[in-house]
Amino acid sequence: MARNVPALPNQPDRNPVPPRPRSDEAVLASLASRLTARDRWLIRLLWEHHVFTTPQLADLAYPTQDRARHGMLRLARLGVVESLRILLPPGQGSAPLHHFIGPAGARVLAAELGIPFAELGYRRDRVLAWAYSPQLNHLVGVNGLFAALHAVARRDTAARLDQWWSEQRCAQTWRGYIHPDGYGRWYEGPTRVDFFVEYDTGTETLTTVARKLRGYAELAAADGVTTPVLIWTPSSSREANLNQRLAGAPVPVATAGPHAINVPGQGPAGPIWRVTGHHPGTPRQRLITLARFNHAPQDRR
Template identity: 40%
Template sequence: MLHEHRVLTTQQIVELAFPSTRAANHRLLELYRWRVIDRFQPFVTSGTAPMHYVLDVAGAIALAYEDGLVPKEIGYRHEDSIGIAHSLRLAHTVGVNGFFTALVNLSRQPDARGCLTAWWSELRCGRLFGDMVRPDAYGRWREDAQQIEFFLEFDFGTEQLNRLGRKLHDYEKLAAATGITTPVLLWLPTARREGTARRALAEALNLLGQQALVPLATSTADFPIVASANSPASARWLPLTVDRNQPTSRKRLIDLARVWDLDTPQEDAEASPPDRRQTKSDLAPPTPLPPLPSR
């Protein structure tokens, strides 16, 4: 997961694979000492930032040789791996990853109804169809015998809204080229930012030749819901459409498929997203959920 998604915090790693923070810290310390993973703690003006983990040399060697490759062939360089500590995109990358680790954590609960079945990074999406559009991530969520796949656009409130509007045209172009309609989910920091963004995006959507090819919904990090239900799968998504007859209430993630009348058959799920041009040196995307404990 570190190779695919570049950097994960302690809490995100707990959500991905461990029963407790204590168990995670014990294992992470061992992996750090063995140079399987590296770590850093970003500077913050108040409080203490969580520990951030990236792939280290021994971990890259293990991943590469499992596939009959060498670390250079999978594009690993330690200076690039640890260099994200000083990247201006660090907070954005951590934010995107937190969106998906929350879904993984929800999937791992004993009474879970849903399951995250795919999670592709920005880099992988860029390699596959970056000539048309570069989403922040791709995901696929299954719940109650239904599935929805989606592209994520993660906004920190710093991106220009007209740029987000222009990307709708790129998503329309991708859908037209592949024949596959994939919803776009826009995650925003505040309700105020969401209102401004929706007005700008509605104008951009109205300019598209085939609006139905770009199903769009928005949500915010500060959406007021019960803490126990505070996940991206909850009823927090507000569809955006120029059709006034469409529902305007907040929907659960899986219910968006019904709003847009989308159907992603489970038996065909491995064929999406479109145009899977995987090269010899491109490791397969990791399964979001951890393997079951061995007995």
């Protein structure tokens, strides 16, 4: 077994509790007949994970990027989302649209949660500040990794992304030990693998990355649960250097990156993960095979 965590609302709720009348009932009434279960699910995802690009939304909920664009345009007109195109430096082309939760979307979410809007903590300035944050590309990268897994699950009925925790939720849960960029639980059939994500952009020294693993080891010692750490790297050279530096890591670690994807349609679920400490020529492994590294006290019979 793996670390026990409460279930997240990661799937569209087709039978939501009707929202209670609130002071902004006019907004809610105008949206009641316009929002689908998919729309409400995306509102919840945007609240927890802050931002998605159009291709990521296609991975999550639409059959094509064109349908995703049209879907976001409709929600933007309703005030449910806000869509911005981030300006890239000259010569780098154009960025995809980035989508954030809008004021009306936040009001819908508060109603679904059964709390006053003020208690939700929504502030438009803070939401839109992500568009200017130096952490935007990092956050979009993390969300893209999980969105790609969800896309695999949409094509394969035996697969499922059962858990997807944001950096903030992880920090609140494991404060004092670790600060991962995400936590996930992936199923293929009855087999599941729990994992932490460290999204490496290459800006930290190898020593800094290695030092983070101490916290994971301390957490495993404290609660008796071992969970592999997945490090997503920006290049093959960075991955090779990390693998060399992390040999003998105190917890199971596997590395990969865009350069390792060679099976169309499988993305992060495919045979792209290199377990640290193995010979460089060892074949890469599928995500689900890392389940062998998940251990909890009740597993040790």
